[in-house]
Amino acid sequence: MASEMRSIGKPTPRIDARERVTGQARYTGDVQLPGMLYARVLRSPYPHARIVRIDVSKAKAMPGVHAILTKENCRIQWSSGDSRNKRLLFNDPVRFVGDAVAAVAASDRHTAEEALQQIVMEYEELPFVLDMEQALAPGAPEIHPGGNLSPNNEGERAPETDQRGDVERGFAEADQVFEDVYISKHHNNAQMEPRVSVAQWEGSRLTVWASTQGISNCRRDLAKDLGLPLNQVRVICQYMGGGFGNKNQCHDFDLMASALAKETGRPVKLEFTRAEDFVAVHGRWPTKQYYKVGVKKDGSLTAIRMKAYSGMGPYRKGSGGVAGAQLYRCPNVKTEVYPVYTNMAVSANYRAPSYPQGVFGIESLMDHIAHTLGINPLDFRLKNMTEKYHDEVPYSSYGLRDCVTRGAEALGWRQKWHPPASDRGAQKQGVGMAMGYFGAGLGMSSAVLKLNPDGSLQVHVAVTDIGTAAKTTMGLLGAEAMEIPFERVSVLSGDTDRAPYSVGESGSRTTNYTGYAVVTAAEDLKRQLRELAAQSWSVAADAVQYSQGAVYMQDRPDRRTAIAEILKGNPDGLIAQATTDPKLKGVSRNSFAAHFVELEVDTETGDIRILKYVAAHDSGRILNPLTAGSQVKGGVAQGVSMALREELLYDQMTGIPLNPGYYGARIVTHGDVPDVEVIFVETADPYGPYGAKSVGEPPIVPSVAAIANAVFNATGIRIKELPITRSKILDAAPGVRLEGGRA
Amino acid sequence: MDAFEYASPTTKEQAVALLAGEWGSTELLAGGTDLLSLMKDYLVTPKRVVNIKSVQELKGLRYTAGSGLRLGALVTIAELVEHPQARKEYPALIQAAEGIASPQIRSLGTVGGDLCQRPRCWYFRNGFGLLAKDEQGGSLVADGDNRYHAILGNSGPAYFVNPSSLAPALIALGAKVQLFGPGGARELSLDRFFVIPKTEQDREYALKPNEILLEVLVPPATKVRSATYEVRQKEALDWPLVAAAVALNLDGNKIRTARVVLGHVAPIPWKAPEAEKVLAGKTVTEDLAAEAGQAAVSQASPLSRNAYKVQLARVAVKRAVLQAAQGGV
Incomplete structure (x- = not known):
């Protein structure tokens, strides 16, 4: 590893910003193919x-209509649409408003x-249930056989369930026990680019232009669900307009477009x-x-118990987890999460x-406990935050305290914090804080690097860049490793025919997984160069x-031979491939x-105006401060929303x-989002490429x-149900003191 | 959306001749910012769309000290916002216009379209009809999620709120509208342009199916101080939860007469004579403004989930009165 960074750590605009x-x-959505049909879904x-x-x-007889799929002629399973039940493209019974019942391909939209x-x-019509707890009550409409x-x-x-220690003993040891309920709502990812897919068959070979976060996973899922060998499926996504997690794997629209294209013998676009x-x-x-949380008089925690319900809608596509309790040092912790089927989206x-x-739940409650005990919320956290996973396992690098x-x-907490509702009059100012964390895992991914005879480098990776600047990051890592x-x-990405497996743009892992493979492949290129010279x-x-x-030569650092000279007799340059799967040790x-x-x-109006926002992050070494800063600002915008x-109402x-x-x-x-002061606490993580950890999701x-x-x-006012709207503030406002202590 | 016939007349006479005698089979296209989404969602399915953008008589913004402001129905919100004399003379109108949607939509959307846009009621927008009745004839709104619905004029069967941003200010400023149909032109005070529909076949305005809105006339307001105060959930791309437009006719520091009109609280822009009475003959103080706000909502009867809108309306009137008294855009 070079001692002095050349590309890493410098603010670098995106490699494809101009395009x-x-x-x-x-x-x-821009892909247009000759003879292409347009599909819509009922x-x-x-x-x-x-x-x-x-x-x-009647629909089939209409001029311009080429094919119609329903449950009667299409039994394709969408395997990544449900990890527990057999979910088809067209299901009967239908289980939410919006469940697909038919898809039509026609000459135009x-x-x-x-x-x-x-x-x-x-x-x-069948009885339906929207509420999570009602869905588990006796006599609730059964959405899948066996219960909700x-x-x-x-x-x-x-x-x-996740458990350590004995919470009952912890509550017995507590001086005070707090119980509370927090509620969050269904929010859409609301990425700019809507879902779109274009499918084309050439003989038995399928090409899908997808709007996916992971072309490799998308290819794997398409091949599985359509019963095709992997080498008969190509997935392309050169540019994509955001996903924030809802474009992982392949989706029903990819499968529908593929099935309609097969049926009609023409390319099909479904948007x-x-x-x-x-x-x-x-x-x-x-x-x-x-x-339920137990505390001692001095503010130390004796027990944390959480029982949570997560509304999964009628198909089990996600984990339903509720994270947060891990932030605190506590000997007795028990969390139970009930993922529940409902007839919502x-x-x-x-x-x-x-x-x-x-984190909204646990950090609101800890704030409440600090307030009740008369401890400054900042001091309460400095006292109780854990520096080890489950208070046991050390972190590979740890910057939360910083x-x-x-x-x-940066906020001026010590100057600005005051007892709640201190301001006189209708306009009241206040400060708040919360901590957060997110897994920065390691895992398998691949990269192919091609060093051309002129010394230029091509990085082949199957990343799709959902807005994180992953393409740029892969290029920076290649540049840094090759010095x-x-x-x-240049970075060649977004095409399963041109790039090896990448893990996909989810779980904040592209830098850690695929970036690691890029650096490893570069090491191999350097080894090949040294061997050629030798x-x-x-x-x-x-x-x-x-x-x-x-x-x-080691002893003659002044007599340097350039790559182009070494590769003179080698018109194709050098190729290195790496598939890496690093593991954490202890x-x-x-x-x-x-x-x-x-x-x-x-x-008076319930209006909330953010005056100052400081976001301090430990994401390891920051590879590109420009795009990493954008990640933080974007995450804050979604957090404000x-x-x-936000709320999807039913x-x-x-x-x-x-x-x-x-x-x-x-x-x-933009008008609703404050300026964000971003602070990076740079820990040099020993596992990440050049010390990097994850930055996409934490903000x-x-x-x-x-x-x-x-x-x-x-x-x-402690609002315990999101979102904190005007009506919630105003409904609680009669209890607000208008005669506070501060002028 | 379904296929439709497209007509592009160049005179108002041609335009009205292309319109059917009943609602539903023809629709007018101006800025299109509302019509297109209505058509895409199959909420309207016209057989013919009559584009009026080529009708010259519907264009043009003119101000004279003697007769005031003339806004052709096709004047865009952006044109209005940028007009120097309108900015100077009619702060309430400009403040309302500046709150509309986004720069892109203000550049396309028209004054006529703002007045004639259809309600944002989510039951209406989800295909349950203007009056949002369930299969038994009961109201989906009264028993459902009515957090954004009417707190005044809501004795039924309509519970939606009028979505116009400009109407409260225009009514407070005493505007009239010119309508044109097969029988010729007619003039109407703008407050009489809006009606509360009684049946699913009615519309929310007094236009006949084969009439068009020609222009809006706003009298001179040299001695009037006006303001609009809107409460929105978002800074942009949002319709207000509540708006209050106030026009004060001043004699020195004293209010001679006042007009107070609320928006987004009733199926029509809602005049608040109770507040006007409080203000008449008085000098503006914070207490008086608050009293006017209280009077404006004295008749309010919130539905199950929108009591907070009463408070918002009360505050909006108070703040609009204080803002108007201070003057300026």
């Missing part, structure tokens, strides 16, 4: 119903839509509308979290899937050194963050989603709780 902002980038208007009759004859209107569907508690990882109808995007795919799982991964909702202290300093300028590196110089390989695009590995918020609440604005009587879409679900716009984790805690500090 993206000038409209030259060809997104999946969806259930009922939350739960049996299909009695389908009549497609409007004909396809008119054809949907001509399909006769007859349903028998989704089986755990062992296949048992039991909650996912969702924004409303479909909000309802028919998935969002973040809603939760209801019951806590499906819930699965959305940026840090289990985290912001769980995040807390530096973030507090050549970043401008000499051969031609007739010396032992270990007598030759490499640095900055040149080789030299440590756990997390990224960490602490967020600090100062805001003002207008208690989740804390103050009508309780009809079971229909009321507000799918950007406007309806009140997704924040949303503490945001929601930090805002909620600041609202409490401003007003004395």
